Amino acid sequence: MNSRAPLSVGRVTFFGRHRGEVNCSAFSPDGQTLLTASEDGYLYGWETKSGQxxxxxxxxxxxxxxxxxSPDGYLFASSSSDRTIRLWELxxxxxxxxxxxxxxxxxxxSFSPDSRQLASGGWDKQVMLWEVQSGHKLRHLEGHHDSIQSxxxxxxxxxxxxxxxDSTVRIWDLRVGTPAVFHQELEGHSGNISCLCYSSSGLLIKVWDYNTGKCLETLKVRPVAAAPSEGSRKDFRTWSLVLCFWQGFLDVAHTCAFTRQGKLLVSGAAI
Incomplete structure (x- = not known):
């Protein structure tokens, strides 16, 4: 086990003008802008440093x-229970x-790494791929048996x-034609998969190796966020997963996100 010193964490800024639960949060690639999505039907933009x-x-x-x-920092996207997605210029x-x-x-x-495509999913069990530049739907992916949450x-x-x-993670091969097919179905969860992300080395959380479909670790706390890491796979699994159990909320923490540099973490709840 790596013997690094424990993480020193303190609250830097409080963002408290929401009128409903904070369902999601995201930092801009440069870390200067924080985006929060609320149950009150609004999307909020904040200056990270000052909280303005x-x-x-x-x-x-x-x-x-x-x-x-979007990874290039020019756009952001929001989705709603109103069944729509909105693409915004930052x-x-x-x-x-x-x-x-x-x-x-x-x-x-989720945006593709080149910011040209957007993937969406929800309670209709559909995954849709959109062209960002035109807003046109490229294709849809079917196969899940329940709502898509991540x-x-x-x-x-x-x-x-x-x-x-439906308690599964599906890995869709986007190199094939329409309709796309999935080449891996990752099983082992016993409930909703509310959050997942790839590491830069290709690991998924509930930590999977997506090349073999093997589950490497089981994490029972949510939400979860992955900080950037320059270390090995072992280093990533041991130190770059932050589980949001810090005290301070009066309700469940629904979301957490790191800045790209990994120095700031935001978490949101119903208060």
């Missing part, structure tokens, strides 16, 4: 369930596209991982 509210964006007609930035906080096609609440979004592209963008209430 930059904007409060309406448009969704239901709770905002998820939000994320510099003007302006909505560019409203993406329609889901039949029920959209619970998860998603992430592999670092090389060849695969998409999705987690579901």
């Amino acid at each position: 509210l930059l904007w409060r964006l309406g448009g969704h007609t239901g709770p905002v369930k998820f939000c994320c930035f 510099s003007r906080a302006e909505c560019l596209w409203v993406l329609k096609g889901h039949q029920r609440s959209v619970e998860t979004l 998603s992430d592209f592999s670092p090389n963008a060849n695969c998409l991982a999705t987690g579901s209430w």
Whole structure:
């Protein structure tokens, strides 16, 4: 076991102007802007360092369930129980596209590493792939037996991982034609897979090796976030997983996210 000193953690900034539960949070790639999605139907943008509210964006007609930035930092996306996805330009906080096609609440979004595609999933059991530049739907992926709650592209963008209430993770091969097929189904969970992410070396959390489908570790705390690591796979598994058990919330913590540099962590709850 690595003998590094324990993490020293302190609250830096409090973001407290939401009127409902905080369902999701995301940092911009440069770490200067924090995005939060709330049950009150609004999307909030904050200056990370000062905690100043930059904007409060309406448009969704239901709770905002998820939000994320594109890797290139130019766009961000939000999804809602109103069955729509909105693509926004960061510099003007302006909505560019409203993406329609889901039949029920959209619970998860993820941008491809090159920022050209967006994946979405939700309670209609559908995974949809969208072209970011035009807002057109490229294809949809079927196979899960219950709501899709989490998603992430592999670092090389060849695969998409999705987690579901059906207790499975599916790895979709995006190199094949339409309809896409999944080449791995990862089993072992006994409930909803509310969060998953690839490490830079290709590991998934509940820690899987996606090349072999082997479960390496079982983590029973949620939510979970992965900090950047320059170490080995062992180093990543041991030290770069932060489980949000810090005290301070009066309710369940629904979301946590690191800045790209790994120095700041945000967590959100119902208070």
